Amino acid sequence: MIYQMTFLDAARAATVKTENLITAPGIVITLVLLFIPILIMVVLLLMKIRKLFAIKSAARLAGTNGDLLLSTTDGLLKNINQHAAVPFVSVKRKAQIRPYTDPKLASLILWFLISATFWLILGTTVGEYVGIKFVAPDVDHYEWLTFARLRPVHTNAVFWGWSSLGMIGLGYYVVPRVSNVPIHSTNAGWWTLLLINSSVLIGSLLLMAGINNGGGEFREYIWPVQLLFAIGLALTLNNFLKTVAKRTTKEIYVSNWYMVTAVIFAIVLTIVGYIPLWQDGLGETITQGYYMHQGVGMWFMLFSLGLVYYFLPQQLNKPIYSYSLGILAFWAQILFYTLIGTHHFVFSAIPWSLQTVAIIGSMGMVIPVVAGTTNFLMTFMGSWNKITNSYTLPFFLVGIVFYFTGSLQGTAEAFRYTNLMWHFTDFTVAHSHLTMYGIIAFLLWGCMYAVVPRLTRVEPPQLGVGLHFWAAFIGLMFYSISLMVGGTLRGYMWMDGKPFIDSVIMMAPFWLWRAIGGTLMWVSHLAFAYNLYRMIAFRHTVNDTMATEPEPEAATYEIATAKG
Amino acid sequence: MEYFNDHRRLYLTALALFVTLTLLVVIIPAISNQTNNGLLPGYELPSDEVVAGKALYIANGCVACHTQQVRDVAMDEVWAERPGMAADYAGNHRQDFWRNTATLMGTERTGPDLTTIGTRQPSRDWHLLHLYQPRAVVKESIMPAHPWLFEEKESLDLKDVEVTVPDEFKAHKNMKVVAKREALQLIAYLQSLKQIKIYNPSAVAKFLYKDEAKQGKEAGAAKNPGAKGQALYAQHCQSCHQSNGEGLKGAFPPLKGSPIVNDDNPELQITIIMRGYDAKPEYGVMPAVGTNANLNAEQISAIVNHERSSWGNKGRAIPPAEVQKIMDMIKNGK
Missing domain, CATH: 1.10.760.10 (Cytochrome c-like domain)
Incomplete structure (x- = not known):
């Protein structure tokens, strides 16, 4: 213990020179991480351009516009393009018709996704408006629309409304599927949907009215409101557990490890975050550091990873690369992630030992992140060509890349020197968007584009998906890079002892670029909502068996599951 | 992995691991922090006006942009004489049945830290105008204006606190801007934000990273x-x-x-x-x-x-x- 203390003291006493800013490990890591998604973006674009040329030359070679009508009845060929013209966008592979989904469950899932999308639009409209207020602070003077009341409306609506409802809805598709049994109860699902929607609705109105829990991020809803959310989660947990208990498979598929555990942890989190017994004085802040970070890591990240372990292999039509790597990442994530909450309060009055544990935990996060990323990328291996033919895989690829870069950026931020520079600046805002948006939202979109066509048998308009993907991706890069650069400069000015207002003036152009990036992201959400509307409103049927074409495989599957 | 083919075992193991770690990194440190913590000598109980002002600070979400924590790093020296310590926050308790404790330490410094704003800017007149329209005093400020804490009147009553607002920032030029009680409470809270002096310098952490x-x-x-x-x-x-x-x-x-x-x-x-x-x-x-x-x-x-x-x-x-x-x-x- 004494050794440890002296070691810590020595570490505290270390002085830092500012001139070697560019060689500080945290900075180097961040620059490298920043480079990766940009590179991916360029490669994707190049592939697109090359394909465009390939199509043109193919059409030239054929010298025809395809007057040969193809048709088959044996089901060997599907989605035959009868009118091969030079298309504006390349044609993507259509969704495969999947085994039977109970129409009752299907409409529950769709309503989850519709609600989620509603909160995405509402939450990001508020976010966009709040972003504009950085550039035009006098755009309105209403009490209910003031910046600081709207900011938590934005963050909570996208957390508890969009991401949570989206994840749970997709969970209702995956949990029974990988357990190979019907869901235990659809009623419980409807109750969950109702409770969570009311929680977010009431919570948002209360925040605008000035009633909040006392300022901890993501803990702004007062307890009766968050209780509605927690009851919704408990109902879902019971439902998922009973479904898993009835499973007809011997093993529990890894997706269900992640997703069910995430629901359990989210309930624990709510209890720890809202029970007042350990929240006097600094206790509140210690709890806050834990709560806000576990909310991200143990609820959103864990659940979304579970979804990827199902949807990525499904979309690539091959098994996951390594099952055990997934399990390793699972335990490592729980072990290290739980420790890192306090890294939001490095150098603060919170006990130094706790801060050190948090920093070490942040380093440990490299293990689950690398394990997870390796697993997903190795699953991609050999199927890279499928990306250009699919409208879901690019979303997964971007989500996975940001999983790697966003998470490791978190590690880099926890180094004491980088923390010194970036803490309290907009860099943190960039990081939270790279993760909650770059990882979670992109993965959820990928999953949703995979599920909805299977439920409604209507494909999304391809141009709409393209617009959604590119506007969201480019918008996010504008958003986060401008805030990262601005945040770094601002931290540097503070370290230099410049007057505070100078750092506000300096940020103005970066805030403008952020608003521009934010607008692109917002437009992409409108495109997404439209795509969802097209897929749902024009559905032939919610999967009532084979309305349009005969589907022998589905029928036999149905009999098989009924027997088994 | 036979062991984990039983869903009860799997989920209970994960839960046990998570709860144990939670106890170790949150609950035990938080409880030990609140039991081994006390008010600094010189701490003054907040007046009713100050308490009401803090509630307004919370309701209007000021913590979104203003921290109240001075870290023991040299760049924070501009905000206070010494780094903050646990005892500085010991006076914070649960607000009421509905609302949690609010230490208001914050995580973003879009605006300046307010730990010692009561010392740095004690002037009520400045705060009144600044709350009514920040850009009237700091041209480049991006802080929201808070006109709902004020009212417009044609003539003043005896107890009214008038705010001298430059015409360009007034909604109606011939009206007088008067602070509502809420504005005065919020400012009373801001004026109360001071750091308690510690007379034994060796008890205070040094600012690091000079x-x-x-x-x-x-x-x-x-x-x-x-x-x-x-x-x-x-x-x-x-x-x-x-x-x-x-x-x-x-x-x-x-x-x-x-x-x-x-x-x-x-x-x-x-x-x-x-x-x-x-x-x-x-x-x-x-x-x-x-x-x-x-x-x-x-x-x-x-x-x-x-x-x-x-x-x-x-x-x-x-x-x-x-x-x-x-x-x-x-x-x-x-």
Whole structure:
């Protein structure tokens, strides 16, 4: 213990020179991480351009516009393009018709996704408006629309409304599927949907009215409101557990490890975050550091990873690369992630030992992140060509890349020197968007584009998906890079002892670029909502068996599951 | 992996691991922190007005942009005399049945830290105008205006606190802007934000990461005192007297062309900086900026000389030694 203390003291006493800013490990890591998604973006674009040329030359070679009508009845060929013209966008592979989904469950899932999308639009409209207020602070003077009341409306609506409802809805598709049994109860699902929607609705109105829990991020809803959310989660947990208990498979598929555990942890989190017994004085802040970070890591990240372990292999039509790597990442994530909450309060009055544990935990996060990323990328291996033919895989690829870069950026931020520079600046805002948006939202979109066509048998308009993907991706890069650069400069000015207002003036152009990036992201959400509307409103049927074409495989599957 | 083919075992193991770690990193440290913690000597119980003001601070979400934590790193030295410690937050308890404790430490510094705003900016007049319309006092500010804490009246009642708002920021030019009770409560809370002095310096953590390179820079700054004076002026004076030295009509007096600033004898100018000023009824009260911010003779000299040489002012430059003499005089009660 004494050794440890002296070691810590020595570490505290270390002085830092500012001139070697560019060689500080945290900075180097961040620059490298920043480079990766940009590179991916360029490669994707190049592939697109090359394909465009390939199509043109193919059409030239054929010298025809395809007057040969193809048709088959044996089901060997599907989605035959009868009118091969030079298309504006390349044609993507259509969704495969999947085994039977109970129409009752299907409409529950769709309503989850519709609600989620509603909160995405509402939450990001508020976010966009709040972003504009950085550039035009006098755009309105209403009490209910003031910046600081709207900011938590934005963050909570996208957390508890969009991401949570989206994840749970997709969970209702995956949990029974990988357990190979019907869901235990659809009623419980409807109750969950109702409770969570009311929680977010009431919570948002209360925040605008000035009633909040006392300022901890993501803990702004007062307890009766968050209780509605927690009851919704408990109902879902019971439902998922009973479904898993009835499973007809011997093993529990890894997706269900992640997703069910995430629901359990989210309930624990709510209890720890809202029970007042350990929240006097600094206790509140210690709890806050834990709560806000576990909310991200143990609820959103864990659940979304579970979804990827199902949807990525499904979309690539091959098994996951390594099952055990997934399990390793699972335990490592729980072990290290739980420790890192306090890294939001490095150098603060919170006990130094706790801060050190948090920093070490942040380093440990490299293990689950690398394990997870390796697993997903190795699953991609050999199927890279499928990306250009699919409208879901690019979303997964971007989500996975940001999983790697966003998470490791978190590690880099926890180094004491980088923390010194970036803490309290907009860099943190960039990081939270790279993760909650770059990882979670992109993965959820990928999953949703995979599920909805299977439920409604209507494909999304391809141009709409393209617009959604590119506007969201480019918008996010504008958003986060401008805030990262601005945040770094601002931290540097503070370290230099410049007057505070100078750092506000300096940020103005970066805030403008952020608003521009934010607008692109917002437009992409409108495109997404439209795509969802097209897929749902024009559905032939919610999967009532084979309305349009005969589907022998589905029928036999149905009999098989009924027997088994 | 046979063991985990039983869903009860799998989920209970995960739950047990998570709960154990949760106990270790949150619950036990939090409980130990709240039991081994107490109020600092010199802590004053907040008045009802201050408590109401804090509730307004929370309701309006001020914590979204303002931290109240001074870390033990050199860059935070501008916010307080010493780093914050656990005891600084010991007075925070659960607000009521519905709402949690609020230490309001915050995670973003979009606006300045407010740990010691009561010392740095004690002037109620400044806060009133700033809350009504921040851009009336700090042109570049992006803080939201809070007009709902004020009302417009045609004529004043006896107890009304009027805010002198420049016409361009008024909704109706012929109306008078009067602070509502809420505005006064919120300002009472801001004025109450001070750091309790610790008289035993060894008990206080040192600011870390002192910049070695900077000391060299400060030596360089001595050759270029103008830049330093401008920065210090921006930090301590500009929010009232403005960067153009013209002040704000009816609120803060101009320094441009001021006889006090241009006087060959700097005594009054330095006394005002060190002790504050309330001699002119048409203007707000000036706080003891120099004393509050613990400025030394060299810094005062830089500020004074910046004021004396800018905006067309042509006062005599005052060397630090002369400032020191006057400061000693003030200290000795003259």
